[in-house]
Amino acid sequence: xxxxxxxxxxxxxxxxxxxxxxxxxxxxxxxxxxxxxxxxxxxxxxxxxxxxxxxxxxxxxxxxxxxxxxxxxxxxxxxxxxxxxxxxxxxxxxxxxxxxxxxxxxxxxxxxxxxxxxxxxxxxxxxxxxxxxxxxxxxxxxxxxxxxxxxxxxxxxxxxxxxxxxxxxxxxxxxxxxxxxxxxxxxxxxxxxxxxxxxxxxxxxxxxxxxxxxxxxxxxxxxxxxxxxxxxxxxxxxxxxxxxxxxxxxxxxxxxxxxxxxxxxxxxxxxxxxxxxxxxxxxxxxxxxxxxxxxxxxxxxxxxxxxxxxxxxxxxxxxxxxxxxxxxxxxxxxxxxxxxxxxxxxxxxxxxxxxxxxxxxxxxxxxxxxxxxxxxxxxxxxxxxxxx
Amino acid sequence: xxxxxxxxxxxxxxxxxxxxxxxxxxxxxxxxxxxxxxxxxxxxxxxxxxxxxxxxxxxxxxxxxxxxxxxxxxxxxxxxxxxxxxxxxxxxxxxxxxxxxxxxxxxxxxxxxxxxxxxxxxxxxxxxxxxxxxxxxxxxxxxxxxxxxxxxxxxxxxxxxxxxxxxxxxxxxxxxxxxxxxxxxxxxxxxxxxxxxxxxxxxxxxxxxxxxxxxxxxxxxxxxxxxxxxxxxxxxxxxxxxxxxxxxxxxxxxxxxxxxxxxxxxxxxxxxxxxxxxxxxxxxxxxxxxxxxxxxxxxxxxxxxxxxxxxxxxxxxxxxxxxxxxxxxxxxxxxxxxxxxxxxxxxxxxxxxxxxxxxxxxxxxxxxxxxxxxxxxxxxxxxxxxxx
Numbered sequence: 001x002x003x004x005x006x007x008x009x010x011x012x013x014x015x016x017x018x019x020x021x022x023x024x025x026x027x028x029x030x031x032x033x034x035x036x037x038x039x040x041x042x043x044x045x046x047x048x049x050x051x052x053x054x055x056x057x058x059x060x061x062x063x064x065x066x067x068x069x070x071x072x073x074x075x076x077x078x079x080x081x082x083x084x085x086x087x088x089x090x091x092x093x094x095x096x097x098x099x100x101x102x103x104x105x106x107x108x109x110x111x112x113x114x115x116x117x118x119x120x121x122x123x124x125x126x127x128x129x130x131x132x133x134x135x136x137x138x139x140x141x142x143x144x145x146x147x148x149x150x151x152x153x154x155x156x157x158x159x160x161x162x163x164x165x166x167x168x169x170x171x172x173x174x175x176x177x178x179x180x181x182x183x184x185x186x187x188x189x190x191x192x193x194x195x196x197x198x199x200x201x202x203x204x205x206x207x208x209x210x211x212x213x214x215x216x217x218x219x220x221x222x223x224x225x226x227x228x229x230x231x232x233x234x235x236x237x238x239x240x241x242x243x244x245x246x247x248x249x250x251x252x253x254x255x256x257x258x259x260x261x262x263x264x265x266x267x268x269x270x271x272x273x274x275x276x277x278x279x280x281x282x283x284x285x286x287x288x289x290x291x292x293x294x295x296x297x298x299x300x301x302x303x304x305x306x307x308x309x310x311x312x313x314x315x316x317x318x319x320x321x322x323x324x325x326x327x328x329x330x331x332x333x334x335x336x337x338x339x340x341x342x343x344x345x346x347x348x349x350x351x352x353x354x355x356x357x358x359x360x361x362x363x364x365x366x367x368x369x370x371x372x373x374x375x376x377x378x379x380x381x382x383x384x385x386x387x388x
Numbered sequence: 389x390x391x392x393x394x395x396x397x398x399x400x401x402x403x404x405x406x407x408x409x410x411x412x413x414x415x416x417x418x419x420x421x422x423x424x425x426x427x428x429x430x431x432x433x434x435x436x437x438x439x440x441x442x443x444x445x446x447x448x449x450x451x452x453x454x455x456x457x458x459x460x461x462x463x464x465x466x467x468x469x470x471x472x473x474x475x476x477x478x479x480x481x482x483x484x485x486x487x488x489x490x491x492x493x494x495x496x497x498x499x500x501x502x503x504x505x506x507x508x509x510x511x512x513x514x515x516x517x518x519x520x521x522x523x524x525x526x527x528x529x530x531x532x533x534x535x536x537x538x539x540x541x542x543x544x545x546x547x548x549x550x551x552x553x554x555x556x557x558x559x560x561x562x563x564x565x566x567x568x569x570x571x572x573x574x575x576x577x578x579x580x581x582x583x584x585x586x587x588x589x590x591x592x593x594x595x596x597x598x599x600x601x602x603x604x605x606x607x608x609x610x611x612x613x614x615x616x617x618x619x620x621x622x623x624x625x626x627x628x629x630x631x632x633x634x635x636x637x638x639x640x641x642x643x644x645x646x647x648x649x650x651x652x653x654x655x656x657x658x659x660x661x662x663x664x665x666x667x668x669x670x671x672x673x674x675x676x677x678x679x680x681x682x683x684x685x686x687x688x689x690x691x692x693x694x695x696x697x698x699x700x701x702x703x704x705x706x707x708x709x710x711x712x713x714x715x716x717x718x719x720x721x722x723x724x725x726x727x728x729x730x731x732x733x734x735x736x737x738x739x740x741x742x743x744x745x746x747x748x749x750x751x752x753x754x755x756x757x758x759x760x761x762x763x764x765x766x767x768x769x770x771x772x773x774x775x776x
Contacts, residue, residue, distance in 0.1 A: 077774035088772025247774060266667060271659030276775075278662065279654060282698035283769060286706075296688065299695055303687030310670035311683075318674075381671060384476025386465035386635060387664075 017067040046123030057123040070149050071185030079249045080283040083217040096216050097190040097240045100206040103164050103233040104155025109133050111142035127339040128329050136174040141200040151178035158328045166231040171330045177205045187242040228253040255280050256305035264309040267374040317378040325369040330362050337365045405455040434511030445511035458537050459573030467637045468671040471605040477635055484604050485578040485628045488594040491552050491621040492543025497521055499530035515727040516717055524562040529588040539566035546716045554619040559718045565593045575630040616641040643668050644693035652697040655762040705766040713757040718750050725753045
């Protein structure tokens with residue numbers, strides 16, 4: 001049995017490392033706020049729920065009694081009205097760096113036992129992202145900077161989380177947006193991070209420039225309108241020194257694209273997800289002081305993003321089809337496909353593997369996730385059941 | 389002190405009346421599921437939360453140890469897809485009665501100590517509705533039918549709950565839609581109820597007709613389209629014998645009008661409120677098999693109903709105004725105004741009384757309810773705070 005090889009976490013030593021009493025560590029473990037990984041990463045733990053002073057998804061690595069933290073990615077707050085948000089949050093500095101916010105899923109990458117591993121936002125080791133990241137980032141950076149963690153957005157059409165065609169990527173790629181120190185989570189300043197990433201030939205998110213705080217709002221508005229037209233997500237506005245907290249701001253088209261995806265599975269769609277996107281549209285429309293025509297276009301875009309996918313789903317279920325999320329993953333090692341399937345199953349996301357096709361030296365696997373709740377609800381309505 | 393006059397509820401006798409053990413009655417009282425009214429209605433109790441076999445808002449009246457129940461109004465379920473819902477729910481009967489569902493608030497009326505009193509849905513005695521109902525319904529019905537309860541929709545522009553101009557009512561009026569027996573809550577058949585209401589010259593909700601089950605769906609669709617154009621709410625479809633449960637179905641325009649009202653106070657608007665209305669639009673659009681043009685009009689109506697009021701609110705707050713719900717009530721007895729204000733205060737709805745103006749032999753009072761949450765949130769965004 002694998003479990004026999006697992007040594008127990010030394011509560012005393014962890015307490016010392018985290019500067020917390022050992023009793024607190026025991027409590028975190030008991031309450032499920034500090035959890036051990038399964039399978040081969042049995043000496044990696046993650047913080048989840050409300051652990052004190054620790055971002056959700058922070059990872060604790062046990063190197064035989066020596067510890068290391070990979071801090072969770074801090075939640076970036078959102079500007080609803082761009083101009084006042086810029087002035088209030090960056091009023092004390094002269095300029096802000098504006099980088100693209102890409103639409104994918106974010107991972108943290110470190111080297112562990114001689115190979116790279118990728119943590120998801122929640123601190124799990126994703127087997128698919130881990131296999132992929134070996135191709136995207138060279139190992140030299142990590143050997144030469146063992147104290148640093150690379151934060152990047154994984155994006156492209158072939159992944160189980162967020163499939164996007166907007167970036168012209170064939171399968172999947174990573175774009176670095178942050179480099180931070182282990183343990184403290186302290187971020188490198190924007191320029192230093194970009195230079196370092198360039199030196200090691202990492203893909204990076206696009207830097208639109210450093211803008212004077214007084215002109216930033218109009219510059220960013222232009223950028224956002226252009227990004228919207230291209231189906232991209234938005235921007236993150238940063239203090240170049242990375243001392244103040246970054247702020248995000250997104251395109252209307254991206255909000256609506258989220259809704260379109262969500263309302264395909266209307267019965268799974270979160271109420272909060274709908275509400276928050278609708279609210280963003282209201283504030284942006286106000287700030288842009290839109291013409292009657294632009295406003296009508298926004299209303300149309302919003303309404304259509306909700307109703308069109310829903311209508312399509314009902315039609316499909318009526319005609320006997322079942323709706324499902326379908327995506328592909330692409331791997332070098334066929335084993336990763338099954339490992340990844342098992343990984344999703346552990347979260348209760350039961351997926352069906354479709355065809356596995358050889359492409360060059362890689363395999364492309366089709367994966368299907370059935371959204372039972374929306375299918376069942378739609379069928380019930382078609383059979384004449386009443387909404388409560 | 390008023391309280392000294394209050395006799396205790398006889399737990400044994402109540403238990404006998406409700407066919408529940410006395411210990412159960414004590415438990416209901418302890419848990420707050422059976423509550424005594426305040427002020428002059430100290431011998432009236434209401435069931436709230438989950439009392440066994442009792443609709444929410446059911447009222448228990450203690451006539452010195454003899455008891456009477458005014459059953460809460462059963463929640464009417466909604467058809468999402470009209471045709472299958474009709475066939476499934478009324479497939480065993482040959483025809484359905486279709487009555488108008490009016491947009492207001494529903495009350496139950498009985499005679500109590502020589503005058504009429506009106507209970508709200510939750511089982512409270514509303515002082516405003518109680519004063520008003522004396523003018524709308526004659527007392528003969530209640531004297532001649534002491535065993536019956538009148539269920540009606542109070543509607544018109546002058547009330548604190550739902551203000552509607554659509555019915556051409558100057559102030560407020562009541563429209564009877566149900567008559568039920570005390571204690572059992574058993575409803576009179578549609579025809580019998582309508583004849584009885586006519587005999588006593590009560591206003592009634594409109595009966596569109598009795599439709600054969602096979603043609604009902606197309607007939608109702610026509611009715612709904614017409615009602616929508618007039619800004620009215622929808623229909624309730626009933627088993628003429630009132631044995632099967634009624635089903636409601638509403639107009640797209642009414643959903644959108646709800647959203648327009650709700651998004652004026654976007655930070656108070658319930659996520660579920662938004663979601664449920666959006667979902668209705670999706671199903672109706674599917675069932676109606678709309679043309680591209682009609683679909684675009686629906687999308688536009690939905691988007692505009694959400695964004696327009698929100699945008700207006702932000703603009704108003706920016707220009708220094710504060711948004712508030714304003715309405716009027718009209719009374720014969722000036723005292724009712726203050727009594728009603730105190731009543732709202734008891735629910736934590738703090739309102740400001742505006743001008744009180746004499747009109748004929750009545751008084752019209754302006755009432756203002758400030759929506760602190762939306763005002764505060766909007767101000768915060770205008771000052772550059774970030775959304776979490």
